[in-house]
Amino acid sequence: MQANSSTSSSEVKHPSRGVGKFFRVVLVLLVVVIAFDQVGGYILHHMYFSAKSGPFAETTFTFTKMDQDGIILGSSRGRRNYNPNLLADSLGISVYNAGHDGQTIFYEQSIIRMALARYSPKLVIIDLNPEEMYYREVHYDRLNVLAPYFKDYPEVRSIYLLKGIRDGTGEGDDFFVKPAKRSDNSWDNFWFRLHSMEEWVLPLNAERFKMFSAVYPYNSTVLDILTALFKNRKSESGFKPLKGVITREKADELIRENAKLRETPGKVVDANKLKGLEEIISTVTAKGGKVVVTMSPALAPFGMEPSYKAVQEVCAKYGVPFKDYSQDTGYARLENFFDNHMNKDGANLFSSNLAHDIKSQFFPGNF
Amino acid sequence: MVFNSFAFLIFFPVVTILYFLLPHKWRWLHLLIASCVFYMFFIPVYIVILIFTIIIDYFAGILIDRAQGTRRKMWLLMSIVANVGVLAVFKYYNFFIMNTLWIANLFGAHPDLQYLNIILPIGLSFHTFQAMSYTIEVYRGNFKPVKDFGIYSLYVMFYPQLVAGPIERPQNLIHQFYEKHEFDYQRVVSGLKLMLWGLFKKVVIADRLGAYVANVFNFPHQHPGEPLTFWVAAWFFAIQLYCDFGGYSDIAIGSARVMGFTLMTNFRRPYLGQSVGEVWQRWHISLTTWFRDYVFNPLGGYRRGKWRGIFNLGVLMFLAGLWHGANWTYVLCFLVFYVFLASRLIIRKPLQKFDDIVYKIHPLFGRIVNTILAFHCGIFSYVFFRSGSVSDALYYYQQMFSFKSLKFYEGDASTLWYGIFGIIVLLVIEEWQENYSKDKEAVFPEPKAMWGKFVFYAAVITVIMLIGVFDASQFIYFQF
Numbered sequence: 151m152q153a154n155s156s157t158s159s160s161e162v163k164h165p166s167r168g169v170g171k172f173f174r175v176v177l178v179l180l181v182v183v184i185a186f187d188q189v190g191g192y193i194l195h196h197m198y199f200s201a202k203s204g205p206f207a208e209t210t211f212t213f214t215k216m217d218q219d220g221i222i223l224g225s226s227r228g229r230r231n232y233n234p235n236l237l238a239d240s241l242g243i244s245v246y247n248a249g250h251d252g253q254t255i256f257y258e259q260s261i262i263r264m265a266l267a268r269y270s271p272k273l274v275i276i277d278l279n280p281e282e283m284y285y286r287e288v289h290y291d292r293l294n295v296l297a298p299y300f301k302d303y304p305e306v307r308s309i310y311l312l313k314g315i316r317d318g319t320g321e322g323d324d325f326f327v328k329p330a331k332r333s334d335n336s337w338d339n340f341w342f343r344l345h346s347m348e349e350w351v352l353p354l355n356a357e358r359f360k361m362f363s364a365v366y367p368y369n370s371t372v373l374d375i376l377t378a379l380f381k382n383r384k385s386e387s388g389f390k391p392l393k394g395v396i397t398r399e400k401a402d403e404l405i406r407e408n409a410k411l412r413e414t415p416g417k418v419v420d421a422n423k424l425k426g427l428e429e430i431i432s433t434v435t436a437k438g439g440k441v442v443v444t445m446s447p448a449l450a451p452f453g454m455e456p457s458y459k460a461v462q463e464v465c466a467k468y469g470v471p472f473k474d475y476s477q478d479t480g481y482a483r484l485e486n487f488f489d490n491h492m493n494k495d496g497a498n499l500f501s502s503n504l505a506h507d508i509k510s511q512f513f514p515g516n517f
Numbered sequence: 518m519v520f521n522s523f524a525f526l527i528f529f530p531v532v533t534i535l536y537f538l539l540p541h542k543w544r545w546l547h548l549l550i551a552s553c554v555f556y557m558f559f560i561p562v563y564i565v566i567l568i569f570t571i572i573i574d575y576f577a578g579i580l581i582d583r584a585q586g587t588r589r590k591m592w593l594l595m596s597i598v599a600n601v602g603v604l605a606v607f608k609y610y611n612f613f614i615m616n617t618l619w620i621a622n623l624f625g626a627h628p629d630l631q632y633l634n635i636i637l638p639i640g641l642s643f644h645t646f647q648a649m650s651y652t653i654e655v656y657r658g659n660f661k662p663v664k665d666f667g668i669y670s671l672y673v674m675f676y677p678q679l680v681a682g683p684i685e686r687p688q689n690l691i692h693q694f695y696e697k698h699e700f701d702y703q704r705v706v707s708g709l710k711l712m713l714w715g716l717f718k719k720v721v722i723a724d725r726l727g728a729y730v731a732n733v734f735n736f737p738h739q740h741p742g743e744p745l746t747f748w749v750a751a752w753f754f755a756i757q758l759y760c761d762f763g764g765y766s767d768i769a770i771g772s773a774r775v776m777g778f779t780l781m782t783n784f785r786r787p788y789l790g791q792s793v794g795e796v797w798q799r800w801h802i803s804l805t806t807w808f809r810d811y812v813f814n815p816l817g818g819y820r821r822g823k824w825r826g827i828f829n830l831g832v833l834m835f836l837a838g839l840w841h842g843a844n845w846t847y848v849l850c851f852l853v854f855y856v857f858l859a860s861r862l863i864i865r866k867p868l869q870k871f872d873d874i875v876y877k878i879h880p881l882f883g884r885i886v887n888t889i890l891a892f893h894c895g896i897f898s899y900v901f902f903r904s905g906s907v908s909d910a911l912y913y914y915q916q917m918f919s920f921k922s923l924k925f926y927e928g929d930a931s932t933l934w935y936g937i938f939g940i941i942v943l944l945v946i947e948e949w950q951e952n953y954s955k956d957k958e959a960v961f962p963e964p965k966a967m968w969g970k971f972v973f974y975a976a977v978i979t980v981i982m983l984i985g986v987f988d989a990s991q992f993i994y995f996q997f
Contacts, residue, residue, distance in 0.1 A: 186975045
């Protein structure tokens with residue numbers, strides 16, 4: 151009984167029990183977390199940049215060492231559909247395929263910024279798919295591939311920070327605008343026009359703060375960093391051809407799925423992507439390089455809507471050649487494709503034809 | 518605002534510190550404003566709907582309490598109609614139109630019915646049910662209506678459980694707003710640990726597995742003849758769903774606990790349940806008990822015999838399915854689960870015999886077998902839950918059992934391996950919590966020494982930063 155009364159009287163005297171202890175513990179924990187973060191970040195940085203093969207080594211090479219005259223930019227379609235060796239032989243210049251699975255114009259913009267800081271490429275081939283210029287949240291998420299380069303390479307910083315404004319929140323940048331989320335003329339947009347409170351209550355770009363961490367830039371890469379130590383898959387030209395031929399059944403399914411995707415409502419052209427495309431074209435041409443924008447062959451037809459027209463308009467604005475091979479039925483045979491990417495034979499056929507077009511149509515007399 | 522966002526990382530400490538600094542008499546107002554800000558981080562204008570239901574139910578509570586006889590019922594009915602009406606317009610109107618058009622088309626009619634092009638307000642079903650529990654409890658005489666409009670508003674809007682529960686009862690929550698909560702080191706630390714575990718479940722496990730699950734469930738036709746892929750995606754989805762919603766609940770309960778509030782337990786390690794009934798009792802407890810108290814028991818529960826009980830259970834499961842979403846896939850999900858639950862009641866004796874046999878071999882063996890079987894009953898129903906349409910779900914089932922090859926879609930290999938790592942951690946921690954922890958509120962099996970604790974928690978935070986998915990993704994249950 152006595153013990154109880156003494157406990158309750160101490161509660162009355164010290165209503166806020168343990169505030170000091172709590173803040174001391176938080177402080178110590180913070181110090182230990184920072185120590186873990188810095189040591190972990192240092193080890194991961196070292197392992198990441200010392201990889202000799204694998205996707206990280208290729209990205210690091212593309213960003214920091216690539217010096218070829220010709221550069222092929224693109225997503226997985228760019229990487230699989232263009233054989234740089236055939237283009238090099240035909241055009242008489244060195245060519246590197248800098249395509250990267252799952253990436254979009256933002257990654258390509260980073261490559262060009264980094265490349266132009268070192269040298270002036272003579273030819274840049276930009277492979278786009280006809281729907282590439284639409285806003286898609288996942289394309290912003292995939293900017294995490296730039297995170298390891300954020301601290302050491304200022305060229306990529308503003309592009310990486312787009313990740314933090316992908317959902318329309320956080321501050322923008324002088325160069326970039328916030329992506330539009332919804333198409334006009336819909337009730338959905340009515341609600342969104344009222345704006346989320348987040349934009350004015352907390353106008354922060356979270357990515358800027360996350361980058362204070364030394365470990366965070368390597369988020370989700372640990373396993374790949376470790377496996378890269380044991381792999382030895384090296385591609386001198388960046389080209390990763392696919393082997394095998396798609397079956398009729400899979401092709402039909404792919405065409406059906408693509409048709410479904412084309413009907414996705416609310417697609418809007420992303421102003422950031424258009425600006426990225428414009429920057430690549432304008433900065434390369436300003437340094438005397440040539441740019442070709444292509445859409446490589448596809449088995450399942452893409453949409454031909456505003457995204458496609460937006461690309462056409464940018465090319466026309468800067469006077470650079472634009473050719474859409476995705477509508478060319480000459481390629482649309484199963485034996486040329488692995489899935490919606492070309493297989494090795496298809497890529498070789500297309501690359502030879504492209505080299506011919508570059509020499510004869512796009513830049514006659516230059517190569 | 519989502520719990521796994523950078524905004525919440527700022528919001529939570531600011532709100533909590535201010536809460537403890539403010540005099541007690543202003544704390545309710547502080548929490549109410551914070552809750553409004555929290556909700557308006559989504560789509561601000563939808564707070565109007567919340568205010569509408571708050572006003573209706575606040576006055577309904579007072580009127581029910583004052584009235585006698587049939588008038589009490591009338592005021593209750595008015596409150597229920599208002600709440601269900603909001604749900605009907607925002608959640609079920611298009612579903613109703615879709616089904617009406619489908620039936621009309623069967624008879625060759627083509628009525629000119631228009632769909633509403635509106636977004637479902639976040640967490641609508643949660644706060645509507647919480648509001649309804651208030652008027653029902655007042656009607657039953659279990660709870661005296663609150664006179665303070667602000668406190669009632671806070672009961673509906675209390676930010677930790679506003680958008681995805683736990684769906685509270687007035688008896689449990691409202692009195693806590695009147696109590697003065699002092700800073701208590703043990704309680705604050707315990708709440709923070711629960712939040713950390715919830716965050717781990719969400720960003721390390723749920724969101725990671727979600728990437729694989731989405732690739733299979735969103736495009737099932739791209740994986741024909743790969744039964745293993747369909748099984749793995751179904752397993753992963755079961756874990757994803759639990760870690761997503763259970764993680765949310767942990768953060769909700771933990772953040773409330775830090776400020777001194779006790780919210781009801783929402784999940785009790787459901788996948789460690791050894792029967793389908795036990796899984797049901799451990800899953801989304803605040804909703805299942807809501808339906809038990811306000812639907813199942815008033816219908817007579819099991820009191821009127823086994824078959825009537827099974828029928829009542831069917832009604833409960835049908836409504837629970839419909840509560841989740843305006844789509845037949847949710848209803849079918851719960852009906853599949855109902856089949857398992859009802860079977861357990863009908864064929865009790867053979868199942869008891871089966872239990873006797875497996876437990877006789879070895880208690881641990883019996884436990885493992887029963888846990889796996891119960892888990893798979895959940896999986897069969899979740900296929901409907903996650904599939905975009907009934908036809909997709911049927912195709913999914915068909916593929917699960919088309920043992921033609923061992924081909925397996927790996928997806929992004931790191932997704933697979935991080936996901937598996939997360940599942941192992943989940944299993945170890947929950948098994949420890951269930952069977953080895955002496956303190957039932959303990960979250961992690963942490964070292965005893967203070968320095969060991971620092972290292973342990975620093976390691977957990979580092980792992981979250983290293984392999985968590987930080988795309989501020991929404992929680993699955995926000996859509997309900």
